[in-house]
Amino acid sequence: MKHLLKGIAVGLAALAVSTGAAMAEPLKVGFLYLGTPGDHGWTYAHELARQKVEAHFGDKVETTFVENVPEGPDAARVTRELANTGHDIIFGTSFGFMDPMLKVSKDFPEVKFEHITGYKRSANMATGNIRFYEGRYVQGIVAGMMTKTNKIGYIAPFPIPEAYQGLNAFAIGMREANPDAEIMVIWANTWEDPVKEADAAKVLVAQGADVMAQHTDTPAMLQIAEKAGLHGFGQASDMKKFAPNAQLFSSVNDWSHYYIEKIQQVMDGTWSTGEGPDHWAGNTWKGMADDYLVLSAFENMPADVKAAAEKAAAKIEGGYNIFTGPIKDNKGNVVVKAGEALNDGTLWSDIFFYAEGIQGEMPG
Amino acid sequence: MLEDLILTVLMTSVPLVYAATGELIVERSGVLNLGVEGMMLMGAVSAFGIAMVSGSLVLGVIAGGLAGMLTAALFGILVLGFATNQVATGLALTIFGAGLSGLLGAPLIGHAIEGLPVLRIPFLSELPTVGKLVFSHDLMAYGAVILVAAVAYFLKRTRAGLVLRAIGDNHDSAHALGYSVLGVRFMAVLFGGLMAGFGGAYLPLMLTPHWAEGMTAGRGWIALALVVFASWMPWRVLVGALIFGGITIMQLAGQARGWTIPSQFLSMLPYLATIVVLVLISRNREFSLANSPACLGRAFHAGK
Numbered sequence: 001m002k003h004l005l006k007g008i009a010v011g012l013a014a015l016a017v018s019t020g021a022a023m024a025e026p027l028k029v030g031f032l033y034l035g036t037p038g039d040h041g042w043t044y045a046h047e048l049a050r051q052k053v054e055a056h057f058g059d060k061v062e063t064t065f066v067e068n069v070p071e072g073p074d075a076a077r078v079t080r081e082l083a084n085t086g087h088d089i090i091f092g093t094s095f096g097f098m099d100p101m102l103k104v105s106k107d108f109p110e111v112k113f114e115h116i117t118g119y120k121r122s123a124n125m126a127t128g129n130i131r132f133y134e135g136r137y138v139q140g141i142v143a144g145m146m147t148k149t150n151k152i153g154y155i156a157p158f159p160i161p162e163a164y165q166g167l168n169a170f171a172i173g174m175r176e177a178n179p180d181a182e183i184m185v186i187w188a189n190t191w192e193d194p195v196k197e198a199d200a201a202k203v204l205v206a207q208g209a210d211v212m213a214q215h216t217d218t219p220a221m222l223q224i225a226e227k228a229g230l231h232g233f234g235q236a237s238d239m240k241k242f243a244p245n246a247q248l249f250s251s252v253n254d255w256s257h258y259y260i261e262k263i264q265q266v267m268d269g270t271w272s273t274g275e276g277p278d279h280w281a282g283n284t285w286k287g288m289a290d291d292y293l294v295l296s297a298f299e300n301m302p303a304d305v306k307a308a309a310e311k312a313a314a315k316i317e318g319g320y321n322i323f324t325g326p327i328k329d330n331k332g333n334v335v336v337k338a339g340e341a342l343n344d345g346t347l348w349s350d351i352f353f354y355a356e357g358i359q360g361e362m363p364g
Numbered sequence: 365m366l367e368d369l370i371l372t373v374l375m376t377s378v379p380l381v382y383a384a385t386g387e388l389i390v391e392r393s394g395v396l397n398l399g400v401e402g403m404m405l406m407g408a409v410s411a412f413g414i415a416m417v418s419g420s421l422v423l424g425v426i427a428g429g430l431a432g433m434l435t436a437a438l439f440g441i442l443v444l445g446f447a448t449n450q451v452a453t454g455l456a457l458t459i460f461g462a463g464l465s466g467l468l469g470a471p472l473i474g475h476a477i478e479g480l481p482v483l484r485i486p487f488l489s490e491l492p493t494v495g496k497l498v499f500s501h502d503l504m505a506y507g508a509v510i511l512v513a514a515v516a517y518f519l520k521r522t523r524a525g526l527v528l529r530a531i532g533d534n535h536d537s538a539h540a541l542g543y544s545v546l547g548v549r550f551m552a553v554l555f556g557g558l559m560a561g562f563g564g565a566y567l568p569l570m571l572t573p574h575w576a577e578g579m580t581a582g583r584g585w586i587a588l589a590l591v592v593f594a595s596w597m598p599w600r601v602l603v604g605a606l607i608f609g610g611i612t613i614m615q616l617a618g619q620a621r622g623w624t625i626p627s628q629f630l631s632m633l634p635y636l637a638t639i640v641v642l643v644l645i646s647r648n649r650e651f652s653l654a655n656s657p658a659c660l661g662r663a664f665h666a667g668k
Binding site for chain 2: 035036037038040044153184185186187189190192193194195196197198199200202203204205206207208209218219220223224227241242359360361363
């Protein structure tokens, strides 16, 4: 059903794209959105960044965005349509656009493609991402200090590398602050289902959690925390409005720096996908130090917790690698040896473990 | 702790009870409306919008119901007035409702409201366990049980209920007896919309007090399955909704307790349970067809 709906949206959007006025002068920038800015999370953050791009470049750019692009063959059609209508650089803002964009990129060697959160590249397709896990390390420290029951609830999306990076970074931070705290994880197997997220939060509260974190997109969990007089962290955008007394802080995605940097490179003729053995060389994967990830104000916490959070944030901005050994999994096995650390490449391959402090068994 | 879990199960079942009971009446009249999801979304967005603007949750609930009913009226006009294909029109209604609710809801994004208050009954609410489980709900939760009882009584004990069932089972005979087939069906469709609207309203007013696009996330389809699951009997809808809610919450609680079952499998459980029950019911043909409206989904032409 959703696919049918999206198909119609794509058809209409493609029509709009093809009839759009084509001015020769400004650089044409295209965006593929997975959803609509109405999610108040992932796509919303991309839309805010697109608006900042327009504000920054003024009439030097002309932006086009297509909402509700389904992951799969339809994404290839939309990408091709954008490339055909003279767009100079195209940003695909969801993991599932990777293969379709890769395919299309080979047919349009003069167009630049930027794919977000994926790992495949071509001569004219680069990769961009945010180090979301950095914010979760700070969340872990705050959660460890705030909890009275030593039970932390964590609502995870799908068991993919990005989710494990976040969960493990959270656990490492939490255990640094409080060696007795434990994390109860619920994999929601969705990015956005407010009712399910609320149900998961209620279940976590019923099992004794007094601080909750989420990797899913809606403010549902925070609203439950607010009602129960507990605490939690927001995701992707600042969710303070939904939980003025419960939100400790939100990790906010700011894609505008990445967009502006890349568009400027195209204008200057310096754009490249880079080379090198390191998976991320030449591509973009930045975090708190570059304001790609921004932590909202630390609130509803005592001064010593706030100080610890600020210290941890400063440490990360100074270049500290959270995944520095020794790191043990929750069965006591050493997964990262002392003196070693996971690098950007292994963060995508060697991340499949439950760090100390996470209860239960990994899914699948 | 267990009490809290059970309370969560009850709450998560409420919207399903409303939407499924409404659809039950629609189907009993012989009309198949697959647009429950769309009507719920229209109900949800209107309920939240009105509640936010007016500050009144009661007005929100009413607005949600009316929006669902209005959406259903569109379906009724097409299906009954123009005798369009019910399956196709119902599917279109879901797409329409999802799209329009997204459009209407755009300015509501990023706002929150206070949810429905729990109704405190002096003395009864203070009882241990029972007080929490039975006497500490919001008005809409009590309303759901009253609704099921009323619909059961209506179908079984009233003359109007008998007429409705007759029209669903054999519209030609009912027509020959002088009953207005299209009139009764239209009323049933409106009732179904009203209930789907109430069910939708419960999501942003009570379960998670904000609006998110597509927030029903398939619950309208579950409601449709529940009607068949219940073999068109009102009290079984209530039982089915509780089973569904129970499994949903159990899989979440199981994960939080570290059960070593893949979470993907646990997420699938509620749907799997629905299919299993459908298979079990369908094995016994007499049983499954006993209450199944014979004219379900068939257009009525008075001339023939």
